[in-house]
Amino acid sequence: MSRQTVQSWQSLIGGIILALIVLIAFNAFVIINPGQAGVISILGKARDGALLEGLHFKPPLVSKVDIYDVTVQKFEVPAQSSTKDLQDLSASFAINFRLDPLQVVDIRRTQGTLQNIVSKIIAPQTQESFKIAAARRTVEEAITQRTLLKEDFDNALSSRLEKYGILVLDTSVVDLTFSPEFARAVEEKQIAEQRAQRAVYIAREAEQEALADINRAKGKAEAQRLLAETLKAEGGGLVLQKEAIEAWRTGGSQMPNVLVIGDSSKNSVPFLFNLGSLE
Incomplete structure (x- = not known):
């Protein structure tokens, strides 16, 4: 070579x-x-x-x-449960979480990929946490106390996922639904409450109207009492004569041009009035 x-x-x-x-x-x-x-x-x-x-x-x-x-991840996870009064309740949760960087070795050994973490850890633990939160209240309380329901769910989920090296940052209830039977019961209850409120309003209105009638009757009685006292005083006859003329005038009958009212009593004063001057 x-x-x-x-x-x-x-x-x-x-x-x-x-x-x-x-x-x-x-x-x-x-x-x-x-x-x-x-x-x-x-x-x-x-x-x-x-x-x-x-x-x-x-x-x-x-x-x-x-x-x-290890940045923030977000997944929507559905869950179903029964409430304390045995009503079916379904929800969908949006879960924001991240992996603990110091525990990724254990995550690698036990779970492997992120898809496995979601399907094998987060999804079932979400279901169990929702069961815990829903079982503490009735379905009506779950709706009216939604904030407390979420708080119980967050506490249960965080404690369960933390041991797997998964840090829950925030959750939100995307959807909360209940059975059609309960939906009809809620609708019927709302209709009954509206009718009851309407009945209360009508009763109060009638009470106010009756009170107004009483006040008007009291006012009329007081006016009549004052008029009677006036008639007893000196010159009360003149008041009666004037009111008679006013009643005649407003009653629609034809009035005479001259009206003389008087009697022979000692205290009576002859009354001569030209009605034509009132027109």
Whole structure:
């Protein structure tokens, strides 16, 4: 073999070795970005200690790094339960959560992927937490005390998911439905309450009208009493005569031009009045 051929082989082998060195060098490091956490597995076995953001060394060729998103995740999870009065109640919850970066190694060992976390942990624990919250109250209380229902649900869910390395940040009730039978019962109750309120209003209105009639009757009686006292006083006859003329005038009958009223008593004063002047 010529010297030139040997040199060619040496150059080829040297190039291959250099390429392997570069490949191994690049494969020996991993970059964890913000919002991520990594789990390094060597020959299929997860190593303790999560990889947080930054540059990390890993054994080349025999290791693998699983990256987990530890930012806020949101999933809607349905749940069904029975209330204290044995009514069916269904709900849909929007759950905001994130993975605890320091516990991603345990998550990797026990659950694996994020899809497994949602289907095997979050969904069933949501169902159980909703059962706990719903069983403490009737279906009517679940509707009228929705804030307390959510509070009980949040406490139950947070305590259950925390041990799995899942941090619940917030939940919201997207939908809350109950059986058609209860819906009809609620509608009938509302109609009955509206009728009762209407009856109370009518009764109060009648009471006010009766009170007004009483007050008008009292006022009329008082006016009649004052008129009687006036008639007893000096000159009361003149008042009667004037009221008689007014009644005649407003009654619609034709009035005479002159009306004379009087008697022969000592205290009577003859009354001469030209009615034509009133027109």
